[in-house]
Amino acid sequence: MLTDQQILRIPGPSPIPPSVSLAMAQPMIGHRGQSTSDMLSVIRPKLKRVFGTEQEVLILTASGTAGLEAAVVNAVAPHDEVLVIVSGAFGERFADICKTYNIQTHLIETEWGKAATVSDITEAFEAHPNIRAVFMTYCETSTGVLNPVKELAAEIRSRSEALIIVDGVSCIGGVETRMDEWGLDIVVSGSQKAFMLPAGLAFIAVSDRAWNKIERNPQPRFYLDLKKHQDNLIKDTTPFTPALSLLFGLQKALELMEEEGLVNVYARHDRLMKMTRSAFKALGVPLLTEDKDASPTVTAVKPADFDAEVLRKVLKGEFAMEVAGGQKILANKIFRIGHMGYCSPADMLQAIAAIEIAIAKAGGEIQLGSGVRAAQQEYLKGANG
């Protein structure tokens, strides 16, 4: 087997483009010097465009989960009533964080693999009119569901001034996000998915409505105090020593995204999703989600006649290719393919072709090549590039 090749097709961490790796290897600089300020001043407007906001996108040196916790400790007061949409493991995480802070937490629980609906929201607000904040997961990594954030937000806003708090860790940068236009109040993402970077940065943007709440909120916080980050970022600096090598990489990754054009980045992710889904449909291997609920960044497959874990072992052993397994109640029942960030149509053709072999070796009855052919046909429907 060819050594020193690894093909990472899990839903994050995602592969790093070579030019981003090189950027991260730049010599270290002082975090209080002009070079750091210059870098932040370049990064700030680019991040705003990705989030679809005029607000600052704050940059925390932390995993995405710390961004989710920052949303909770800044924007929710100790005795507030909140609503959490749980459509998988990361929705559960939002609920766990709220419960840790003894917040009165109502849940909308969807079947894993299905998105939340507008009528779920309607019912929840009718039952609990005093909800002060709604937490939702944009892409639920554990199932490959993309919740209809725009529509859910519109329904919430038509009924309430509740803050709308969105975990966009596993899709922002790969899926269009219009924070301001959609009326979202806090939007969180992380570096290791569609942003094509290693983990270690959390991004978080805050609406005026949310700032108003945050400034009056007595919940103690220090490292995750968003006001500290805001006050520093507008002066092109950070309250604490930032992960500078990741910022070098972020600047480069954002440049790559703008070179491609954000519209094209989003179209590429949409195409990768369609290629992947059409392949499994042609192979007759069931997808976990329906088309209308599917995320452009990750696809979950739920095999009927072979073992997902055997497939994963074959892929790893024969092609050094990694796809993810299922989490929690979906453990051993699904496999998940990441197609986010540094991932091209050619990469997906490769992944599908190898997965076909692995399905065959795992005992699944498929016609070899038929998945690839469907993906090729899907590819040819789109514009070039």
Add this chain to the structure above:
Amino acid sequence: MLTDQQILRIPGPSPIPPSVSLAMAQPMIGHRGQSTSDMLSVIRPKLKRVFGTEQEVLILTASGTAGLEAAVVNAVAPHDEVLVIVSGAFGERFADICKTYNIQTHLIETEWGKAATVSDITEAFEAHPNIRAVFMTYCETSTGVLNPVKELAAEIRSRSEALIIVDGVSCIGGVETRMDEWGLDIVVSGSQKAFMLPAGLAFIAVSDRAWNKIERNPQPRFYLDLKKHQDNLIKDTTPFTPALSLLFGLQKALELMEEEGLVNVYARHDRLMKMTRSAFKALGVPLLTEDKDASPTVTAVKPADFDAEVLRKVLKGEFAMEVAGGQKILANKIFRIGHMGYCSPADMLQAIAAIEIAIAKAGGEIQLGSGVRAAQQEYLKGANG
């Protein structure tokens, strides 16, 4: 001027060794895969040796400040009485964190540039016998003071079961630390100083006595919940997606430290300190700290007859060399030279020679070359290497 050279002699972030930069540019891997577990299993015993402990050294994806906050929210209950030694800006930060969480906080405030003493501790415990935790800064980066942690800890332990919590961000890895032998309860460090890495990882080790307190502490915490980190790390994994590129670098940096030998690493830092201090003494330029209080990782200089900020501008403009200025009450009054991590005797000879020129240009009356000569003589006193 030669382009693309930067000589970073600030007290962190410190320069990155080329082999560490290359290690960090390795292709991304899955954070739940065997490669990550293997890496953590290699890192764990090496970190323990640096901290001088049999306990796990937990690895948080965060700046050092989050490590300090983790110590507070895990080990201090809401109504505890604590003592914070403030000998500079980072002691103040510990106090700020405690105050944020409404903890009853007593202070030992030393003159900036002086270390705390055993009798400071004696007096504080006589005045406040119910102190449940004592926070101290091992190396106070803002002044270049090394507090006598071992002696202070012995005095505390002779009087009390109070937890001893140490901020070792700017010296651990460059200065011997014997957590277990000295009876320290929580020891925090960060990646961007003597560990020769970019910022983005906080390290934190916890004694059995502290775990006992932590397990009974109702203070809410999620991302900084040390028990979550411990329960995962002992299984060679992490509760949240870690900054994998920094872990690649950490493994390599720890290998470099062991190749050199930890005893030799500490001797090198001691020698760098002595070379630097002997140079300024020979030049007749005052040092902020006395020899007995001086840190092996950073030296603060307090010029009498020239402007520290002019010196910094000359160094930056003519040699692309950065030293740090003063913070808070020492702003514009001192400059600080970092000699931690990836820094050799040859690097210090270079820094001292360039600083001599900058002193002359800033109007200081010195004999050119006399600082370098003193540093050379100091070098020759030591063993080779």
